Amino acid sequence: MPLDPHSFMATMEKRVCLTSEDKTLLKENADWGKEIASEMADRFYTYLGNDPEMDGIMKAKEGRMHRLRETFIQWFYEMFTGMDNWGDGYADRRWRIGLVHVQIGIGPQHVVPAMATVINAVGQRLKVDGKNEALRDALSRICMIDLAFIEQAYVEVSSAAVLQETGWSEGLFRRLIATGAGSM
Numbered sequence: 001m002p003l004d005p006h007s008f009m010a011t012m013e014k015r016v017c018l019t020s021e022d023k024t025l026l027k028e029n030a031d032w033g034k035e036i037a038s039e040m041a042d043r044f045y046t047y048l049g050n051d052p053e054m055d056g057i058m059k060a061k062e063g064r065m066h067r068l069r070e071t072f073i074q075w076f077y078e079m080f081t082g083m084d085n086w087g088d089g090y091a092d093r094r095w096r097i098g099l100v101h102v103q104i105g106i107g108p109q110h111v112v113p114a115m116a117t118v119i120n121a122v123g124q125r126l127k128v129d130g131k132n133e134a135l136r137d138a139l140s141r142i143c144m145i146d147l148a149f150i151e152q153a154y155v156e157v158s159s160a161a162v163l164q165e166t167g168w169s170e171g172l173f174r175r176l177i178a179t180g181a182g183s184m
């Protein structure tokens, strides 16, 4: 069964405990988010640029760096606005971002530390600007939801590809994974 981004979003909201108070706080600070987005993009791409493998991916295509900077700024701001109050539009966009990364071959080993860098950089700026802990918590939660989308896309696409190629049932596939993990 392909993943339904809308119900995945609802599940993640509950699991991560993103509350309506968090959403209100994020929206109230949307202008601040827009203001610092460019600095966050700089921090993010400096971090990626310091890793030879990720630097190589970023420079592999003409104009990629420029596009990435723009899309990162947009992505960052959307965490504060929630687009459609963190509804279906938000979930569809996050799912698409996940798929783009899977297509390029960017996996958990790249994305998890990259998201940690974002959280760390925002945390430093929150302190400088005297923002409270509650905003930091709300941002950490929404970052975790966005991260979960990218990670889950990886799992979903990989499983779907194997099932399609082999014609195996999901049950057989799960049993093979469990056996494989057990023998590692």
Ligand code: HEM
Binding pocket: 048, 054, 055, 057, 058, 061, 064, 067, 068, 071, 072, 075, 096, 097, 100, 101, 104, 106, 110, 111, 114, 115, 118, 146
């Ligand atoms: C916190 C984790 C990350 C976030 C939030 C993020 C955000 C984004 C967004 C919003 C897009 C645009 C997707 C679209 O076109 O619809 C994108 C694309 C892309 N990202 Fe990431 N990214 C993350 C991690 C990474 C990492 C670790 C790399 C490794 C180099 C990377 C490299 C790329 C590349 C190469 C593209 C496609 C650019 C293009 O050719 O248009 N991203 N990312």
